[in-house]
Amino acid sequence: MAGLDIAFFGSSLVSAYWNGAATYYRGIIRALAAGGHRVTFYEPDAYERQKHRDIDDPPWAKVVVYGADPASAEAALDQARGADVIVKASGVGANDALLEAAVPAMKRPDALAIFWDVDAPATLARMRADPDDPFRREVARYDMVLTYGGGAPVVDAYRGFGARFCTPVYNALDPETHHPVPHDPRFAADLTFVGNRLPDRERRVETFFLDAAARLPGHRFLLGGSGWADKPMPANVHDLGHVYTADHNALNCSALAVLNVTRDSMAETGFSPPTRVFEAAGAGACLVTDAWEGIDLFLEPDREVLVARDGDEVARHVASLTPDHASRIGERARARMLDEHTYAHRAREVERLLASRGAQATVRP
Template sequence: MSGLNIAFFGSSLVSAYWNGAATYYRGMLRALAGRGHRITFYEPDAYDRQAHRDIPDPPWARVVVYQPTEADADAMLADAAGADVLVKASGVGVLDAYLEAGVLAARRAGQIVLFWDVDAPATLDSMRHDPDDRLAPLVPHFDMVLTYGGGDPVVTAYEREFGARRCVPIYNALDPATHHPVPREKRFACDLAFLGNRLPDREARVEAFFLEAAQRLPDRRFLLGGSGWADKGLPPNVTDLGHVYTADHNALNVSALAVLNISRESMARTGFSPATRVFEAAGAGACLITDAWEGIGLFFEPGHEILVAEDGAAVAEHVAALTPERARAIGEAALRRVLADHTYASRAVQVEALLTGRRAAADRVPA
């Protein structure tokens, strides 16, 4: 089968500003393009993302930026009409419900229409509890739901609770072309680094795992990267870096003695959802410390490829006990594992099999 023409409606491909899914989109779609599929990414000019671009338009995707109006959204849907695959991702941030209804209404014979959920816990919570949620009745009409994590709990919820025809997790992974070991940089030298935007269901866990560890280790240096922390009261040994552009992620990851992953509250409850930055840090050869969540062992071996902490006290204990040699050994083991088992190239093979299988089935059904 020749390459598919894929039209993707998402938050942003070119900017990671208030857009944690950016590197997931880039890795996944770049890998699909590398397998001969043609990608068009439609993103709204919203949340000042275009003013904070991390990358120019990539050669492997056509990027179309539109104004966040229904008229412009309609024009984008018309532009995408000839695609073999229409994808609406969660969390575009503007006109989400309008676009979800729009891609289904625009479906033509033989076309595959997917909902790709990059924050399944939040989406499921909204469908369960928000009386104004408009996605739930549409779920059975999508050919498939893909998620960037969640394991059996998310699959069961989508298929049994909301009637999805099929739900398949496509986990975060590593793109070795963008995230890899680089020389250390003095400006990012520290004992522990955490990178994540300030979000309502993350802040309390950052306080519990990161800031408490900093308070327990007043003689150690901590770096906090991400948007929204400027007015947060921080211990004196914590430096707020503000938004860290993706071009600096590798240097930040390799320059810290250890890098901390903190799942958002909704992700921690659901489990089986390693964040994109777990794989990015591992790809740089960083020593990772993560909060505990169900399913870690499916991705990395605790104690050998990753360190696991139940709370801020445990994070502090890990940091205090780490030597540069031990940190380097853990980081090297994580790098070997992620290159062997968790690249976007392997994820793209999985997605391609799902899409071509669904396309073949659709072609067998008379119009």
């Protein structure tokens, strides 16, 4: 399809600081740019993200940083008005309600307004709990809702709220960003977990990571992510703090195994693989994940990934792993990702959706 001008309002493209969606945005947008599309990413100056940048402004997107106040958001919207596609992502972090109401109202008649939900289970739970949630009024005004995951339960729920069209565009691997690198002694461990401390993740981290560490006092565990400094931990857990994306490959390639712990809402919904799954598998790491419905759509249990139902099973996996076995699992996972789950695959899917929905938009009365 011909190159499109795409305006994308999200949390941040240049900083992963308190911004778990950064890798997803980068992968999707970089792949769309490779297909000839021109993307301008609008992000608010919020949560000190600009002070914790992971990357400079990339050559594959124009980045516009605007103030976190309503007037600055409105000025950014005015700048984006002429785009062929205008995307409002969930969880921008400043003036979300203002942006959600403005995007479908401001687009050209032949343009597309997309709500891209990077945390659909949480958004849907919020709307169910509050009949006055302002986004309830906006869902049906968008031409399309795309979601980070969630499968049929999320699609059905969005249709129930009046969405014209909804489909998942799952996380994926950017093989130019996440790939095998040499072992780094700084990150040597038997099991590594990276994730910010969040209310709907903490209990599961206790169950799947800290409990496993307590069961294996002779093994070394590494914990990366923001917010864990004052968390009581077993003595064999070493807190790394925030891990910048430049270190993710070394981190994933230096542990015997890497753990994924899904947030409460995503685990309950299923079909919501976090970016860490693809980053770790893309680096050839041996991945251990908590159990959630749909994992087999992305990786084959026992052959390409190890699945655990609790901390005891995590500990059993780690205790029984040998370097050779872990390496074989990681190699198979990486091959599966390259064959089926890169952001180039996802970008082609998005292009098909844009072409299909755009054709419908031009004939809508």
